[in-house]
Amino acid sequence: xxxxxxMSIVICIISMSPFVLLCILGAPKVDxxxxxxxxxxxxxxxxxxxxxxxxxxxxxxxxxxxxxFLNNLFWNLNSFDSAACFAGEVKDPGRTFPMGMLLSVVMxxxxxxxxxxxxxxxxxxxxxxxxxxxxxxxATNVGGKWLGAWTVFASGxxxxxxxxxxxxxxxxxxxxxxxxxxxxxxxxxxxQYGTPTYGILLCALVLVLMSIA
Numbered sequence: 043x044x045x046x047x048x049m050s051i052v053i054c055i056i057s058m059s060p061f062v063l064l065c066i067l068g069a070p071k072v073d074x075x076x077x078x079x080x081x082x083x084x085x086x087x088x089x090x091x092x093x094x095x096x097x098x099x100x101x102x103x104x105x106x107x108x109x110x111f112l113n114n115l116f117w118n119l120n121s122f123d124s125a126a127c128f129a130g131e132v133k134d135p136g137r138t139f140p141m142g143m144l145l146s147v148v149m150x151x152x153x154x155x156x157x158x159x160x161x162x163x164x165x166x167x168x169x170x171x172x173x174x175x176x177x178x179x180x181a182t183n184v185g186g187k188w189l190g191a192w193t194v195f196a197s198g199x200x201x202x203x204x205x206x207x208x209x210x211x212x213x214x215x216x217x218x219x220x221x222x223x224x225x226x227x228x229x230x231x232x233x234q235y236g237t238p239t240y241g242i243l244l245c246a247l248v249l250v251l252m253s254i255a
Contacts, residue, residue: 046210050203057200060181060192061157068184072163081106081169119150124211127218131236160184213241 122143129135161167161180171179178197182190217238220230233239 046206050207053199053203057196057203058153060189060196061153063189064181064184064193065156065160067189068160068164071184072160074163076163077159118154119147121208122146124208127211127214130218131214209242209245212245213238216241216244 125139125142129139132138157177161177161184164184165180167176167180178190178193181193216225217230217232217240219225220227220241229240229244230238231240
């Protein structure tokens with residue numbers, strides 16, 4: 043688990059570096075008047091059906107597509123509960139966890155808010171331009187092709203960190219359930235390095251089966 047933690051820190055630095063550079067290079071180009079521009083009211087969600095438009099739930103209010111907005115907000119701010127799976131591996135969790143959670147929330151909010159603030163203020167983009175992968179175009183316009191390519195690379199390598207963190211938390215959760223008798227006792231075995239070997243193997247098996255199903 044120490045190796046996973048150290049790898050996650052390294053990948054975090056690599057994956058966040060292009061957004062830090064985007065903020066630094068884009069800050070002098072910011073026109074704050076673009077921040078005050080109201081959202082378009084004619085936006086349309088491709089997943090919106092007639093039933094949604096005729097029912098009690100209005101997906102577009104004030105130019106904001108609330109359904110995908112709330113969905114993305116939930117997705118980008120979840121997984122904080124996964125940290126509980128490592129409570130037994132942490133020294134003084136009563137003090138470490140609250141501080142770690144607080145710092146994580148601040149870092150996550152800044153990593154989204156500041157780059158998007160710079161991207162909106164430093165480019166002539168419209169609301170309709172913001173589709174999947176558009177932040178790469180913004181990085182290219184602000185810093186050049188090298189920053190756009192670095193952003194794509196950072197996005198790819200961050201998925202590696204997400205995978206290993208999720209695999210580790212799931213494996214420890216399986217081991218904890220085995221310790222409580224909810225799963226077969228064989229799943230609570232650790233390797234000589236303290237890792238839940240059978241939990242990792244079970245997670246890997248489930249992933250392989252799901253990928254070929």
